[in-house]
Amino acid sequence: MSLKPITLWGHDSGPNAWKVAMILEELNVPYDFKMISFPDMKKEQYEKINPNGRVPAIEDPNTDITLWESGAIIEYLVETYDKDNKISFHPGTKDYYEAKQWLYYQASGQGPYFGQAVWxxxxxPEKLPLIIDRYVNEVRRVSGVLDKVLQGKKFLVGGKFSYADAAFVTWYVIVFLFADRINLETDFPTLNSWFEGMKLRPAIAKILKDREAAMKKN
Incomplete structure (x- = not known):
């Protein structure tokens, strides 16, 4: 049975929708990426899809499910469309729960702190050194956790690429914004090696290229 394309709502520069797109690409699930501007996210038409007025959100015509929050979307996609555990793990196993652990760490640790650091x-409009220090130091802390855990490993969980790895990629694409404070190659060499390996995966490389093209267009 052929699948109908999932509608993925996102913004050209926002990392969270692009990480959902990576999962869709890895699972070869058809989708239609709809770009939406920040003002339009707060309009009634979109808030019927996501009452929080943020991206990403998906509308899946195959299951009649509308969902928002990137972590919840990723869990939904792998549980619905990854029956062979290509990028996930068999329910109930140690790896299954560890992958969830890393997804939640990304959503609660990496995303919020990196986002505030970027902002x-x-x-x-006003440069606040103490606030910048606070969040850039959190970027360093989160990166240190990953750098330590990845030592001696190519992937976060189970010796294979999984959605847990994919979830962290897009925020590291923008880490150059802190180039005067953080150098992944010298400060976190293990993490940097992992990141460079992630970018070589065809699905991830495609999404990063699509994101770059979308940003140039806008």
Missing amino acids: FTVYH
Whole structure:
């Protein structure tokens, strides 16, 4: 049975929708990436899809499910479309729970701190050194955790690439914004090696290229 394309709502620069796109690409699930501007996210038409007025959100015509929050979307996609555990793990196993652990760490640790670091470093109209220090130091802390855990391993869980790895990629694409404070290659060489390996995966490489093209268009 052929699948109908899933609608994925996202923004050209926002990392979270692109990490969902990576999962869709890895699973070879058809999708239609719909770009939406920040003002339109707060309009009634989109808030019927996501009452939080953020991206990503998906609408799946194959199951009649609408979902938002990237972590929940990723869990849904692998549970619904990865029956062979290509990028996930068999339910109930140690690896199954460890992958969830890393997904939640990404959603609660990496995403919020990296996001605040970007905001106060780049977009906030007033430069607040103490605030910038606070969040850039959290970027370093999270990176240190990953660097340590990845030593001697190519992937986070189970000796294979999984959605847990994919979840962390897109925020590291923008770590160059802190180049005067963080150098992945010298500060976190194990993490950097993992990141470079992630970018060589065809599905991830495609999404990073699509993101770059979308940002140039806008």
